[in-house]
Amino acid sequence: MKNIMFIAPPAAGKGTQAELVVQKYNIPHISTGDILREISKEDNEIGNYVAETLASGRLVKDEITYQLIEERLKKEDCQNGFIIDGFPRNLDQAIKYDEILNNLHLDIGNVILIDIDEKTLEKRIVGRRICENCGSIYNINDEKSAPQIESVCDNCGGALYQRTDDNLESFQTRYQMYKEKTEPIINYYKEKNVLQTVDGNDTVENVFKKVDEIISK
Numbered sequence: 001m002k003n004i005m006f007i008a009p010p011a012a013g014k015g016t017q018a019e020l021v022v023q024k025y026n027i028p029h030i031s032t033g034d035i036l037r038e039i040s041k042e043d044n045e046i047g048n049y050v051a052e053t054l055a056s057g058r059l060v061k062d063e064i065t066y067q068l069i070e071e072r073l074k075k076e077d078c079q080n081g082f083i084i085d086g087f088p089r090n091l092d093q094a095i096k097y098d099e100i101l102n103n104l105h106l107d108i109g110n111v112i113l114i115d116i117d118e119k120t121l122e123k124r125i126v127g128r129r130i131c132e133n134c135g136s137i138y139n140i141n142d143e144k145s146a147p148q149i150e151s152v153c154d155n156c157g158g159a160l161y162q163r164t165d166d167n168l169e170s171f172q173t174r175y176q177m178y179k180e181k182t183e184p185i186i187n188y189y190k191e192k193n194v195l196q197t198v199d200g201n202d203t204v205e206n207v208f209k210k211v212d213e214i215i216s217k
């Protein structure tokens with residue numbers, strides 16, 4: 001199957017869509033945000049730097065992301081397709097990504113942009129809760145995505161937590177970063193003829209239907 005890349009503003013649902021793709025196609029989900037959140041728990045210089053940067057909503061240094069992406073893509077399980085989510089996040093990273101793919105003889109595959117309104121994102125971000133055990137994503141402000149029991153994961157019973165950067169202040173910075181740094185890569189992929197756009201202002205199921213139409217072609 002073709003490799004898949006998701007591009008989307010913060011809280012557009014790319015993590016949720018990626019998990020649905022994983023369930024259906026059983027390919028690895030590589031999220032730089034998830035990897036960085038793990039690194040941020042380490043009590044050392046790099047862990048502290050990453051934790052502070054994530055909480056502020058700014059982007060971490062490119063070099064850190066290159067190293068972790070390259071190491072992850074070298075693993076055997078990426079040979080039969082993978083989903084990359086959260087990388088590249090600026091034009092330099094997009095150019096570097098081409099180089100990494102080239103060196104590893106991997107293909108860019110489908111680049112999927114989830115397009116969504118800023119107001120919808122603001123509402124989603126403050127209500128997002130994540131299971132600390134299995135990573136399932138909920139939204140307490142949306143009936144359809146809320147957990148059945150407050151703060152408890154429907155899937156595994158794990159405790160739900162709120163990301164340190166899921167607040168309005170960090171959102172403003174993250175959204176600004178997206179507009180300024182990430183949006184230029186949309187044109188980069190348009191010119192390469194690999195970009196497809198999905199309307200993200202819809203239910204999780206309907207967005208996934210459109211995503212699945214693209215990747216099952």
Ligand code: AMP
Binds near residue numbers: 032059065165
């Ligand atoms: P995400 O889970 O994709 O929303 O990412 C959470 C945070 O991790 C971002 O706000 C950035 O601080 C950091 N991050 C994730 N991916 C990258 C990347 N490719 N380059 C720089 N920072 C990143």
